[in-house]
Amino acid sequence: MVDIIKNICIMVHMMMNREMENMIYAETDFDLAVPAYIDAIDRDYITWQSMTSGKGESDIQKKMALEFTQSLKTINGSKFLKVVAGSSVHSFICVKAHGKFVFGDILKAASYAAPAKNFIRGNILDVASYEKRVRWTGIM
Numbered sequence: 375m376v377d378i379i380k381n382i383c384i385m386v387h388m389m390m391n392r393e394m395e396n397m398i399y400a401e402t403d404f405d406l407a408v409p410a411y412i413d414a415i416d417r418d419y420i421t422w423q424s425m426t427s428g429k430g431e432s433d434i435q436k437k438m439a440l441e442f443t444q445s446l447k448t449i450n451g452s453k454f455l456k457v458v459a460g461s462s463v464h465s466f467i468c469v470k471a472h473g474k475f476v477f478g479d480i481l482k483a484a485s486y487a488a489p490a491k492n493f494i495r496g497n498i499l500d501v502a503s504y505e506k507r508v509r510w511t512g513i514m
Contacts, residue, residue, distance in 0.1 A: 399500075404478065414508045416510075442510070445458075448467075453472060454467060454469060479497055480497060495507050496508075
């Protein structure tokens with residue numbers, strides 16, 4: 375529990391200093407990189423929500439944003455970490471190097487059970503590699 379709180383404090387500090395865009399994590403920091411990726415998904419949802427309303431944030435929008443944030447989770451697999459938003463797969467993160475993929479590669483979901491293996495969309499350890507590609511609906 376203490377480690378989780380410490381990690382959250384580090385991430386909040388980095389976000390407040392706007393260092394997230396240029397952040398590159400070491401493989402040992404995978405546990406910090408995944409929440410940063412999830413946060414990027416969440417930020418895109420809030421940005422999309424504010425663009426579509428044209429008004430200030432309503433109570434319904436706050437409730438929807440909270441529900442979306444709470445629906446984001448990860449599911450461990452043998453080769454990939456599945457990032458899930460609600461009942462849909464957002465993306466897959468490679469946790470074991472195999473074939474043309476290295477540790478931390480982000481792949482688009484082809485289905486609920488499998489990633490699209492045509493090319494990587496970024497790497498979880500390099501925020502700049504996915505920052506402009508992540509959308510709340512999936513990685514581009």
